[in-house]
Amino acid sequence: xxxxxxxxxxxxxxxxxxxxxxxxxxxxxxxxxxxxxxxxxxxxxxxxxxxxxxxxxxxxxxxxxxxxxxxxxxxxxxxxxxxxxxxxxxxxxxxxxxxxxxxxxxxxxxxxxxxxxxxxxxxxxxxxxxxxxxxxx
Amino acid sequence: xxxxxxxxxxxxxxxxxxxxxxxxxxxxxxxxxxxxxxxxxxxxxxxxxxxxxxxxxxxxxxxxxxxxxxxxxxxxxxxxxxxxxxxxxxxxxxxxxxxxxxxxxxxxxxxxxxxxxxxxxxxxxxxxxxxxxxxxxxxxxxxxxxxxxxxxxxxxxxxxxxxxxxxxxxxxxxxxxxxxxxxxxxxxxxxxxxxxxxxxxxxxxxxxxxxxxxxxxxxxxxxxxxxxxxxxxxxxxxxxxxxxxxxxxxxxxxxxxxxxxxxxxxxxxxxxxxxxxxxxxxxxxxxxxxxxxxxxxxxxxxxxxxxxxxxxxxxxxxxxxxxxxxxxxxxxxxxxxxxxxxxxxxxxxxxxxxxxxxxxxxxxxxxxxxxxxxxxxxxxxxxxxxxxxxxxxxxxxxxxxxxxxxxxxxxxxxxxxxxxxxxxxxxxxxxxxxxxxxxxxxxxxxxxxxxxxxxxxxxxxxxxxxxxxxxxxxx
Numbered sequence: 001x002x003x004x005x006x007x008x009x010x011x012x013x014x015x016x017x018x019x020x021x022x023x024x025x026x027x028x029x030x031x032x033x034x035x036x037x038x039x040x041x042x043x044x045x046x047x048x049x050x051x052x053x054x055x056x057x058x059x060x061x062x063x064x065x066x067x068x069x070x071x072x073x074x075x076x077x078x079x080x081x082x083x084x085x086x087x088x089x090x091x092x093x094x095x096x097x098x099x100x101x102x103x104x105x106x107x108x109x110x111x112x113x114x115x116x117x118x119x120x121x122x123x124x125x126x127x128x129x130x131x132x133x134x135x136x137x
Numbered sequence: 138x139x140x141x142x143x144x145x146x147x148x149x150x151x152x153x154x155x156x157x158x159x160x161x162x163x164x165x166x167x168x169x170x171x172x173x174x175x176x177x178x179x180x181x182x183x184x185x186x187x188x189x190x191x192x193x194x195x196x197x198x199x200x201x202x203x204x205x206x207x208x209x210x211x212x213x214x215x216x217x218x219x220x221x222x223x224x225x226x227x228x229x230x231x232x233x234x235x236x237x238x239x240x241x242x243x244x245x246x247x248x249x250x251x252x253x254x255x256x257x258x259x260x261x262x263x264x265x266x267x268x269x270x271x272x273x274x275x276x277x278x279x280x281x282x283x284x285x286x287x288x289x290x291x292x293x294x295x296x297x298x299x300x301x302x303x304x305x306x307x308x309x310x311x312x313x314x315x316x317x318x319x320x321x322x323x324x325x326x327x328x329x330x331x332x333x334x335x336x337x338x339x340x341x342x343x344x345x346x347x348x349x350x351x352x353x354x355x356x357x358x359x360x361x362x363x364x365x366x367x368x369x370x371x372x373x374x375x376x377x378x379x380x381x382x383x384x385x386x387x388x389x390x391x392x393x394x395x396x397x398x399x400x401x402x403x404x405x406x407x408x409x410x411x412x413x414x415x416x417x418x419x420x421x422x423x424x425x426x427x428x429x430x431x432x433x434x435x436x437x438x439x440x441x442x443x444x445x446x447x448x449x450x451x452x453x454x455x456x457x458x459x460x461x462x463x464x465x466x467x468x469x470x471x472x473x474x475x476x477x478x479x480x481x482x483x484x485x486x487x488x489x490x491x492x493x494x495x496x497x498x499x500x501x502x503x504x505x506x507x508x509x510x511x512x513x514x515x516x517x518x519x520x521x522x523x524x525x526x527x528x529x530x531x532x533x534x535x536x537x538x539x540x541x542x543x544x545x546x547x548x549x550x551x552x553x554x555x556x557x558x559x560x561x562x563x564x565x566x567x568x569x570x571x572x573x574x575x576x577x578x579x580x581x582x583x584x585x586x587x588x589x590x591x592x593x594x595x596x597x598x599x600x601x602x603x604x605x606x607x608x609x610x611x612x
Contacts, residue, residue: 009544010205013543064388071380072381075377076324076330078331108268113232114384115384116207116387134207137339
């Protein structure tokens with residue numbers, strides 16, 4: 001599980017935070033926070049690469065779209081992801097997620113059903129970008 | 138929650154007075170002062186937001202087990218009239234569409250069954266796929282999945298999972314009308330391919346319980362319950378299909394609301410008028426997920442029966458009732474003496490029809506609908522019965538409701554230690570996720586006794602029986 005500073009309190013579900021020098025980096029760490037709920041990421045081997053592309057002009061909706069596409073792909077393929085690389089050209093977001101299929105030895109955490117629009121924000125504070133939302137577990 | 142912000146209308150009913158400048162309908166909160174003070178102020182903020190949505194009928198309400206959710210509070214109830222611009226909200230249904238509880242009554246008593254609980258728990262844990270990353274044995278092709286989305290529990294019974302008698306005791310007789318699989322994305326369908334007949338994770342569970350106390354002998358008789366009897370509760374929903382439908386339509390409806398000039402105080406309230414094309418598309422997809430959830434719980438019922446038969450050859454498990462608590466249902470309600478067709482959102486709230494309701498199976502029509510308040514794995518659950526005087530669009534509490542965050546629970550409890558502690562109390566926990574057990578620690582929930590008592594005192598439903606957990610397969 002990533003350090004606790006990547007999470008914030010919520011009664012029923014979990015608040016996740018991603019930080020970075022750019023929105024893209026903040027999205028990458030947000031994804032690590034999400035998959036850190038599912039399993040300890042240091043045990044996940046980056047054997048398989050999955051490409052994700054989408055178009056979205058609104059940064060906040062882009063965060064939710066990114067996380068939900070990742071969760072959807074993970075469930076479709078029976079995988080868990082641990083490494084993420086996000087790029088953006090205007091409204092077009094293209095990303096790579098690396099991980100592996102579930103196997104014995106990967107500790108089972110908690111399933112994340114989806115990223116919500118609640119407490120959703122993507123903003124720059126000083127030099128850092130921060131992306132956050134509540135995820136439903 | 139700061140009770141000074143509320144005005145008490147009755148011993149178990151409170152309102153949030155309107156402040157100038159914010160136009161919204163009435164907000165009503167059901168519960169006792171001890172329950173309300175433990176709720177986060179965000180519950181108030183969220184239900185006040187719901188009260189500002191177009192076409193709301195009456196008040197936006199919270200049940201005694203309410204807690205802070207996303208968009209709607211968990212334990213939120215809101216009814217909308219499509220003829221008056223009323224909306225359908227994806228956030229008001231949630232990601233786990235038609236999550237609910239199937240309750241089975243057995244012909245076994247504790248004294249006959251207890252000696253085999255370790256064997257039963259092991260077998261259930263082997264057969265019931267539970268936890269993140271677990272898939273079921275059933276793999277569906279696209280055509281079969283379309284049949285599930287249309288057929289619900291009927292499809293499952295046709296495939297040999299359970300019996301036609303089960304269908305009488307499932308909401309909507311096991312199959313909701315109006316499902317449109319064509320409104321469901323390919324990704325949603327792919328996510329479901331290996332997830333039929335799986336329990337899921339988080340607060341989902343399959344629990345073997347014993348009837349510990351009867352409160353209402355007449356209703357208990359109608360429900361076929363007696364003290365010492367073994368029951369089974371299965372708590373799960375529409376799995377990946379529902380999660381993806383929730384995901385797909387959240388952004389779509391948020392954009393639709395923006396386009397249609399609907400002010401959303403919280404974007405998670407993403408909604409569109411029921412009569413809009415976007416609203417109709419979501420309703421078709423949502424109903425497909427409802428049928429998927431009903432089929433899923435039907436398959437799990439069948440798997441549970443097969444395990445019980447292996448351990449107790451004399452076992453007979455009958456469906457007591459199956460009720461969802463994350464839904465939007467089209468129902469007729471009397472408003473100021475007038476019959477109106479409403480879209481009733483229940484997000485973490487259970488439908489609770491009173492005696493005489495035409496949609497109830499004949500066996501329960503005189504007494505009312507069975508209602509389940511699922512508790513934590515260490516405390517217990519309640520079966521209640523719907524009442525004629527229910528003032529909340531025939532809605533009731535659905536669970537104990539969280540009292541602290543998952544993060545706080547993780548900091549306070551360790552999964553292994555909890556499993557050992559519960560075993561000392563005679564409760565056998567089977568899980569693949571010790572983190573999940575810690576997050577779901579009994580102490581992280583409200584006092585289920587207080588919730589059930591407040592539910593009864595508020596006139597939402599009446600207590601029939603209290604169930605103690607004995608074996609729990611934790612998602």
